[in-house]
Amino acid sequence: MNVYPNIFSNNPLDRVSYLRSNPDWIKKTIAKEDTVFTPFWRGKPFVSTISGLVSGNSSPDQQSPAWFPLSFFEDKIIGSSMVIFLGLLNNKAYFSIDISKISDPDNEVGLKDLGIFEDLMVLSSQAIDPGELAILGQAKAIFEWHNSHKFCSRCGSESSLSEAGYKRICGACNSEHFPRTDPVVIMLATYNDGAFLGRQKRFPPGMYSALAGFIEHGESIEEAVARELNEEAGISTKKVSYHSSQPWAFPFSLMIGCIAEANSENFKLDEIEIDEGRWFSRSELKKAIEGNNSNFFVPPSMAIAHHLIKNFVNSK
Numbered sequence: 001m002n003v004y005p006n007i008f009s010n011n012p013l014d015r016v017s018y019l020r021s022n023p024d025w026i027k028k029t030i031a032k033e034d035t036v037f038t039p040f041w042r043g044k045p046f047v048s049t050i051s052g053l054v055s056g057n058s059s060p061d062q063q064s065p066a067w068f069p070l071s072f073f074e075d076k077i078i079g080s081s082m083v084i085f086l087g088l089l090n091n092k093a094y095f096s097i098d099i100s101k102i103s104d105p106d107n108e109v110g111l112k113d114l115g116i117f118e119d120l121m122v123l124s125s126q127a128i129d130p131g132e133l134a135i136l137g138q139a140k141a142i143f144e145w146h147n148s149h150k151f152c153s154r155c156g157s158e159s160s161l162s163e164a165g166y167k168r169i170c171g172a173c174n175s176e177h178f179p180r181t182d183p184v185v186i187m188l189a190t191y192n193d194g195a196f197l198g199r200q201k202r203f204p205p206g207m208y209s210a211l212a213g214f215i216e217h218g219e220s221i222e223e224a225v226a227r228e229l230n231e232e233a234g235i236s237t238k239k240v241s242y243h244s245s246q247p248w249a250f251p252f253s254l255m256i257g258c259i260a261e262a263n264s265e266n267f268k269l270d271e272i273e274i275d276e277g278r279w280f281s282r283s284e285l286k287k288a289i290e291g292n293n294s295n296f297f298v299p300p301s302m303a304i305a306h307h308l309i310k311n312f313v314n315s316k
C-alpha cells in the first residue's frame, strides 16, 4: 500500500494481533534468541550509534534505536518493567521495555556509554530511518497510554497489562480496557489563491501553522473541520477533503490532515485560542516552505501541517 510519507507513519512491523493475544505465543517469542527489545525510560527511547546495537538502516553517525537481546536485562529489571510487543519483521520479533521505575538506568541497567535516552520529538527531525521512527512512535504511544491508565475507570482498582500491551484487565471487576487513540483534525483553509494560517501563543515567535482541534463525540471528520474553523477563526467552510494522516505519540493522537475550501475570505479570530492569523498568498507560502521567507515560518517537514501547506503550494 502506498501511504503518504508523514513522519511516524509507514511502520514496517507486522503487528500480528491474532498471535499477540495468545500468552503462550508471547512467552515463546520473548524467549527466542533473535528477539530484540528497545528500552524506553520516562517517555524517551534509547538511541545509539554502536553498530552491533542498531539496525544499520539509518546513516552510521545517526543516533537510532538500540535493540538488545533479553539476556542483556537482569531478571529484577525485567520484573519491574513494562514489556510490550511491537511486531514481526522477517520472522524476527520486536519488543519494547519501559524501565522507567529504575532511577539510574545508565548504571543499574548497564546502558552507560552505549547510547542516550533522547526525546522522540528531537529524533523526529533527524535523519533516522522513517520505519524505525514509526516503531518508536508506536512504542511511545502505548507506554503513554499504560502510564496514564493504571486504574480501572469502572471501579477504581489498579488494572494490569495484558495481551503484550494491547489491553488492561481489572482483576477486581473483570472489565477490559483498550488502548485509546485521540483523533485530531488539522486543516488548511483555502480560498482562491490563499490559505489561512494562525499562531497559538505557545508557538515559537514567527511560526504560523494550520489550525487544529480534537474531534468530539457524535461528529464526523468534516463536521469537526468546519466547527474548528468556525470557532477558532470564524471561517465558513464550503467543502472538506482528506489529505493524509499522522500518528502522533504526544501522547496518543492521530492527526487527520484535511483541506477545507472556505466560502469567503471573511474571518474573525477567537483571541483566546489564536494569537494571530491571516490569509497567506500561495507565493508567500512557497517561500516559507522553501525556508526563504524572513517574515514568518511554517512547521518543519516532520509535521503534517508542513505537508498540507506544501500540497497547497504545489497544487497550481
Ligand SMILES: [Zn+2]
Residues within 6 Å of the ligand: 152, 153, 154, 155, 156, 157, 170, 171, 172, 173, 174, 175
Ligand atoms: Zn475494575
